Amino acid sequence: MSEDSVFKENLFKGKKVFITGGATGMGLGFAQAFLNHGAEVFIASRKEDKLKQAAEETEKKFGKKLIWKTMDVRDNETVEEAIEFLNSEWGELDILVNNAAGNFVAPIASMSENAWRTVVDIVLDGTFRVSKASYPLLRKAKNGASIVNIIANYAWNAAPFVGHSGAAKAGVLNLTRTLALEWANDNIRVNAMCPGVVLTENVKQNLMLDEKTAKTFEDYIPIGGVTNPEKMAQQVLYLCSPAADVITGDMLIADGGQWLVGNAFYQMGKKFLDE
Ligand code: NAP
Numbered sequence: 001m002s003e004d005s006v007f008k009e010n011l012f013k014g015k016k017v018f019i020t021g022g023a024t025g026m027g028l029g030f031a032q033a034f035l036n037h038g039a040e041v042f043i044a045s046r047k048e049d050k051l052k053q054a055a056e057e058t059e060k061k062f063g064k065k066l067i068w069k070t071m072d073v074r075d076n077e078t079v080e081e082a083i084e085f086l087n088s089e090w091g092e093l094d095i096l097v098n099n100a101a102g103n104f105v106a107p108i109a110s111m112s113e114n115a116w117r118t119v120v121d122i123v124l125d126g127t128f129r130v131s132k133a134s135y136p137l138l139r140k141a142k143n144g145a146s147i148v149n150i151i152a153n154y155a156w157n158a159a160p161f162v163g164h165s166g167a168a169k170a171g172v173l174n175l176t177r178t179l180a181l182e183w184a185n186d187n188i189r190v191n192a193m194c195p196g197v198v199l200t201e202n203v204k205q206n207l208m209l210d211e212k213t214a215k216t217f218e219d220y221i222p223i224g225g226v227t228n229p230e231k232m233a234q235q236v237l238y239l240c241s242p243a244a245d246v247i248t249g250d251m252l253i254a255d256g257g258q259w260l261v262g263n264a265f266y267q268m269g270k271k272f273l274d275e
Pocket of ligand 1: 020021022023024025026027044045046047048050071072073074098099100101102103122150151152153194195196197198199200201202203
């Protein structure tokens with residue numbers, strides 16, 4: 001188990017966990033953290049090679065098996081297939097983490113409708129589809145279930161140069177609160193977790209265009225600096241733990257106070273305005 005975890009090794013023993021986009025970056029960090037605390041974990045995303053690689057690496061590193069299946073959150077049929085698979089494997093679901101996302105820097109004035117739709121379709125519509133499809137299984141969880149939606153710290157404010165992602169994450173935050181109320185009677189808690197800056201491959205390729213840009217982000221983080229998937233996994237584990245069973249419809253901002261200081265995306269993206 002991870003040496004850095006503050007949680008008991010068997011905290012999630014016997015729990016069934018579904019993580020969308022769990023083969024890379026933070027999602028894989030969440031998956032491995034749940035596995036290392038006794039859970040059974042299913043990950044699903046589009047690329048089979050990434051899923052296979054994640055499972056192989058996890059087994060090599062921790063001696064634990066990840067269950068996986070290809071799924072596109074934009075395609076309801078594949079979402080339903082994943083849920084049918086979980087129904088036959090587990091018959092219930094304790095934890096769902098809506099983590100799948102796409103993002104890239106683009107000013108609205110030059111953003112194609114296709115680019116806008118793609119990000120909104122993955123992030124907002126995808127969270128709706130997967131949550132709705134998972135609901136019958138979540139209701140069957142014996143001691144209550146938990147959903148964590150991964151958002152971003154531009155969800156409740158402006159999201160300059162990532163406007164598609166900002167609008168979608170804002171929608172997810174609202175949906176989080178709606179579901180918290182609609183599904184409270186089913187003993188399903190629904191919260192959001194807002195990570196800090198994590199230098200995943202996706203971020204390096206699509207957002208951190210160079211060293212200078214990375215420094216801009218770092219300068220806007222009062223405490224903890226650029227963080228990592230393991231630290232962010234601890235936040236998700238907390239939200240799904242019994243310690244948080246009085247928390248629903250809330251969001252946990254784990255960004256080292258970055259959002260209080262300024263809008264890093266504005267600073268970073270200003271070059272679009274200056275050009
Ligand atoms: P990442 O490694 O790119 O993870 C995103 C995952 O989503 C990938 O595994 C990807 O796999 C999957 N995905 C994309 N489109 C999909 C689709 N249509 N259907 C199913 N899966 C799909 O990025 P990350 O940095 O770890 O981000 C994880 C989460 O944290 C995201 O929600 C992101 O918005 C949020 N976040 C990240 C940061 C950061 O600094 N990294 C900061 C704030 C919030 P496939 O391409 O194989 O489908």
